[in-house]
Amino acid sequence: xxxxxxxxxxxxxxxxxxxxxxxxxxxxxxxxxxxxxxxxxxxxxxxxxxxxxxxxxxxxxxxxxxxxxxxxxxxxxxxxxxxxxxxxxxxxxxxxxxxxxxxxxxxxxxxxxxxxxxxxxxxxxxxxxxxxxxxxxxxxxxxxxxxxxxxxxxxxxxxxxxxxxxxxxxxxxxxxxxxxxxxxxxxxxxxxxxxxxxxxxxxxxxxxxxxxxxxxxxxxxxxxxxxxxxxxxxxxxxxxxxxxxxxxxxxxxxxxxxxxxxxxxxxxxxxxxxxxxxxxxxxxxxxxxxxxxxxxxxxxxxxxxxxxxxxxx
Amino acid sequence: xxxxxxxxxxxxxxxxxxxxxxxxxxxxxxxxxxxxxxxxxxxxxxxxxxxxxxxxxxxxxxxxxxxxxxxxxxxxxxxxxxxxxxxxxxxxxxxxxxxxxxxxxxxxxxxxxxxxxxxxxxxxxxxxxxxxxxxxxxxxxxxxxxxxxxxxxxxxxxxxxxxxxxxxxxxxxxxxxxxxxxxxxxxxxxxxxxxxxxxxxxxxxxxxxxxxxxxxxxxxxxxxxxxxxxxxxxxxxxxxxxxxxxxxxxxxxxxxxxxxxxxxxxxxxxxxxxxxxxxxxxxxxxxxxxxxxxxxxxxxxxxxxxxxxxxxxxxxxxxxxxxxxxxxxxxxxxxxxxxxxxxxxxxxxxxxxxxxxxxxxxxxxxxxxxxxxxxxxxxxxxxxxxxxxxxxxxxxxxxxxxxxxxxxxxxxxxxxxxxxxxxxxxxxxxxxxxxxxxxxxxxxxxxxxxxxxxxxxxxxxxxxxxxxxxxxxxxxxxxxxxxxxxxxxxxxxxxxxxxxxxxxxxxxxxxxxxxxxxxxxxxxx
Numbered sequence: 100x101x102x103x104x105x106x107x108x109x110x111x112x113x114x115x116x117x118x119x120x121x122x123x124x125x126x127x128x129x130x131x132x133x134x135x136x137x138x139x140x141x142x143x144x145x146x147x148x149x150x151x152x153x154x155x156x157x158x159x160x161x162x163x164x165x166x167x168x169x170x171x172x173x174x175x176x177x178x179x180x181x182x183x184x185x186x187x188x189x190x191x192x193x194x195x196x197x198x199x200x201x202x203x204x205x206x207x208x209x210x211x212x213x214x215x216x217x218x219x220x221x222x223x224x225x226x227x228x229x230x231x232x233x234x235x236x237x238x239x240x241x242x243x244x245x246x247x248x249x250x251x252x253x254x255x256x257x258x259x260x261x262x263x264x265x266x267x268x269x270x271x272x273x274x275x276x277x278x279x280x281x282x283x284x285x286x287x288x289x290x291x292x293x294x295x296x297x298x299x300x301x302x303x304x305x306x307x308x309x310x311x312x313x314x315x316x317x318x319x320x321x322x323x324x325x326x327x328x329x330x331x332x333x334x335x336x337x338x339x340x341x342x343x344x345x346x347x348x349x350x351x352x353x354x355x356x357x358x359x360x361x362x363x364x365x366x367x368x369x370x371x372x373x374x375x376x377x378x379x380x381x382x383x384x385x386x387x388x389x390x391x392x393x394x395x396x397x398x399x400x401x402x403x404x405x406x407x408x409x410x411x412x
Numbered sequence: 413x414x415x416x417x418x419x420x421x422x423x424x425x426x427x428x429x430x431x432x433x434x435x436x437x438x439x440x441x442x443x444x445x446x447x448x449x450x451x452x453x454x455x456x457x458x459x460x461x462x463x464x465x466x467x468x469x470x471x472x473x474x475x476x477x478x479x480x481x482x483x484x485x486x487x488x489x490x491x492x493x494x495x496x497x498x499x500x501x502x503x504x505x506x507x508x509x510x511x512x513x514x515x516x517x518x519x520x521x522x523x524x525x526x527x528x529x530x531x532x533x534x535x536x537x538x539x540x541x542x543x544x545x546x547x548x549x550x551x552x553x554x555x556x557x558x559x560x561x562x563x564x565x566x567x568x569x570x571x572x573x574x575x576x577x578x579x580x581x582x583x584x585x586x587x588x589x590x591x592x593x594x595x596x597x598x599x600x601x602x603x604x605x606x607x608x609x610x611x612x613x614x615x616x617x618x619x620x621x622x623x624x625x626x627x628x629x630x631x632x633x634x635x636x637x638x639x640x641x642x643x644x645x646x647x648x649x650x651x652x653x654x655x656x657x658x659x660x661x662x663x664x665x666x667x668x669x670x671x672x673x674x675x676x677x678x679x680x681x682x683x684x685x686x687x688x689x690x691x692x693x694x695x696x697x698x699x700x701x702x703x704x705x706x707x708x709x710x711x712x713x714x715x716x717x718x719x720x721x722x723x724x725x726x727x728x729x730x731x732x733x734x735x736x737x738x739x740x741x742x743x744x745x746x747x748x749x750x751x752x753x754x755x756x757x758x759x760x761x762x763x764x765x766x767x768x769x770x771x772x773x774x775x776x777x778x779x780x781x782x783x784x785x786x787x788x789x790x791x792x793x794x795x796x797x798x799x800x801x802x803x804x805x806x807x808x809x810x811x812x813x814x815x816x817x818x819x820x821x822x823x824x825x826x827x828x829x830x831x832x833x834x835x836x837x838x839x840x841x842x843x844x845x846x847x848x849x850x851x852x853x854x855x856x857x858x859x860x861x862x863x864x865x866x867x868x869x870x871x872x873x874x875x876x877x878x879x880x881x882x883x884x885x886x887x888x889x890x891x892x893x894x895x896x897x898x899x900x901x902x903x904x905x906x907x908x909x910x911x912x913x914x915x916x917x918x919x920x921x922x923x924x925x926x927x928x929x930x931x932x933x934x935x936x937x
Contacts, residue, residue, distance in 0.1 A: 300700065304587070383769040389771070
């Protein structure tokens with residue numbers, strides 16, 4: 100029972116932290132660009148504003164349009180409850196493994212692409228087509244890079260992978276581990292609409308990918324989507340942090356372990372956010388047709404990770 | 413002046429060219445009347461034989477005074493710096509002129525504009541679609557006629573006839589006229605195959621403000637405020653062109669001190685706009701850090717402007733005859749400008765050292781030199797496509813004749829070269845400001861503008877930061893303005909954007925568009 104409560108609580112923490120994570124990256128980017136920037140907690144105010152507004156829905160939109168924000172937010176929350184964040188209790192909670200994560204995330208994206216097409220606005224269709232191109236190239240990489248770890252652990256369960264790495268830290272420093280981390284990091288950028296694949300801060304409809312699909316949304320629906328997208332970013336960063344650098348994660352539910360787990364979780368997210376902010380300051384957006392090249396690189400990295408795992412064994 | 417122009421002028425004087433009422437107001441300028449029938453002949457003579465270009469066309473409504481419209485043509489010879497101004501009388505009962513569009517692309521656009529605004533029919537025009545006129549304008553409404561009364565506008569639901577592109581997998585993306593961000597209205601219709609642009613047509617003129625009509629009836633001295641607001645980022649460029657046109661009409665020259673200060677003002681305007689543009693181009697590649705810093709530098713320059721003139725956008729200083737008041741140039745003025753430019757150099761260096769940025773800029777939005785030449789593009793767009801033109805050098809005005817500067821020209825015609833031209837011009841501008849500071853003469857800054865001959869056309873040409881600006885004007889018997897015609901370089905450059913886009917991908921459009929950065933307001937008067 101306590102295990103369920105713990106998982107529930109850590110999911111709530113993730114849901115609560117997600118907007119702050121996005122705000123922190125934005126603030127850090129602004130500072131790195133020499134601007135003052137809005138405070139890191141600005142996204143919370145934005146969400147409050149959006150939830151206080153009325154939603155304008157196009158006459159041509161079907162149920163998909165109104166259902167998508169809930170699907171997107173729902174799948175993000177579900178995935179957040181599945182992946183190891185602060186505690187990684189033994190056994191699985193509901194469906195906690197790698198394949199569930201990948202396909203749940205894909206379900207949200209799939210609905211988002213449908214919603215982009217649903218209103219019939221040219222930008223939505225454009226964004227949906229681009230998003231599908233990107234997703235088709237990233238999903239195999241996500242699965243493959245986690246498989247590289249699963250091979251080591253002998254299980255696709257996240258808690259198994261985490262505990263295995265903790266028990267056998269020498270394996271974590273192997274080339275397979277590092278290659279898989281690099282692959283997952285590139286994919287994280289693509290999946291969450293960050294530079295150099297997509298520009299989260301642009302107002303130019305014609306260049307957008309993720310933003311183009313949600314252009315038609317307003318009010319609470321937009322709030323849910325923004326929140327869900329922020330949670331997705333957090334989940335990806337948590338995966339990268341905890342699967343590859345699980346140290347600090349709470350294996351028991353003792354208060355001390357949980358406190359250390361929370362601190363190390365925030366610290367790891369902070370470190371990855373800094374990495375993203377620095378990267379986004381240093382790079383420009385890739386020409387759209389160059390994106391597949393980058394994603395192929397990440398796929399090859401993941402493939403090499405799997406192969407080297409076999410070789411090292 | 414050159415021998416060719418002397419010979420041409422002699423030919424005009426002796427009647428060997430079919431013109432009448434020859435006036436020679438300045439050594440390098442000839443004004444004449446031409447009949448509609450002889451128009452093509454004259455145009456051939458000036459353009460084909462002597463290498464001049466049609467740089468301006470405008471009409472005026474003199475039905476009350478002379479029972480006719482007049483259509484005016486200004487030909488300019490760039491390398492020899494001379495002008496031929498020809499006016500054709502168009503009978504009010506049958507308003508019709510022959511088209512020059514088949515020989516010269518910009519003429520086609522001028523003619524469509526004149527037809528839409530004056531109702532003067534252009535015979536033999538190859539592309540008779542409306543330009544300024546939107547569907548809901550009544551058939552017989554011509555806003556620049558003297559007797560035009562505001563009609564009741566009603567949308568008749570007729571779509572604008574865009575060229576349709578067919579074929580499997582080809583679709584259209586309509587963008588605008590309302591855009592994200594603070595931009596003026598413009599509709600862009602993309603015909604796309606996958607992500608590749610096959611064709612793009614822009615539909616502009618959503619906000620006809622009647623700017624030119626607002627000049628009419630004003631005292632020439634009172635037109636400056638209006639000219640400063642033709643296009644918000646080109647206050648000095650337009651105001652200066654207007655002042656020069658008034659001075660040309662009155663046949664006076666501004667005092668030397670005013671001429672030097674005018675150079676300084678125009679270059680300050682060029683500086684802050686180019687700096688902001690480079691930042692905005694970088695931002696459209698997603699390189700936000702360059703944008704943030706360019707905006708910081710722009711702000712510094714705007715403060716320099718404010719300190720010098722009291723206006724961040726350099727308004728309220730120019731007036732016909734010189735300057736409205738003397739400017740006290742701070743001792744560290746040139747140094748502060750130079751410091752901002754050094755700062756800017758560093759940003760450009762960082763941008764151009766970034767391979768991802770370079771990859772976005774190089775080979776994107778190529779405007780081929782021959783297309784650029786055929787469509788008569790101007791300013792940095794022309795100079796990035798290998799066309800060596802700059803009105804500051806070709807038709808010196810203010811104190812540019814006494815100062816030295818280079819005109820950067822690049823050959824590739826891509827976004828990269830348009831950025832390079834701007835970056836180089838920033839240097840030249842800073843250098844010009846330093847020269848102007850160093851050689852600034854003392855003395856008065858204003859000459860009295862005396863009486864202006866009624867119905868004598870006059871014009872002013874200025875190389876604004878976007879390119880060549882022309883203001884053309886004519887006064888009435890009572891000395892007030894009869895007609896002012898403004899030509900912003902954007903009028904020439906807008907069609908070129910479509911040409912540069914062909915074969916590019918949709919997500920690169922904003923980048924191409926930003927590298928052209930044309931004025932909606934200056935185009936849609």
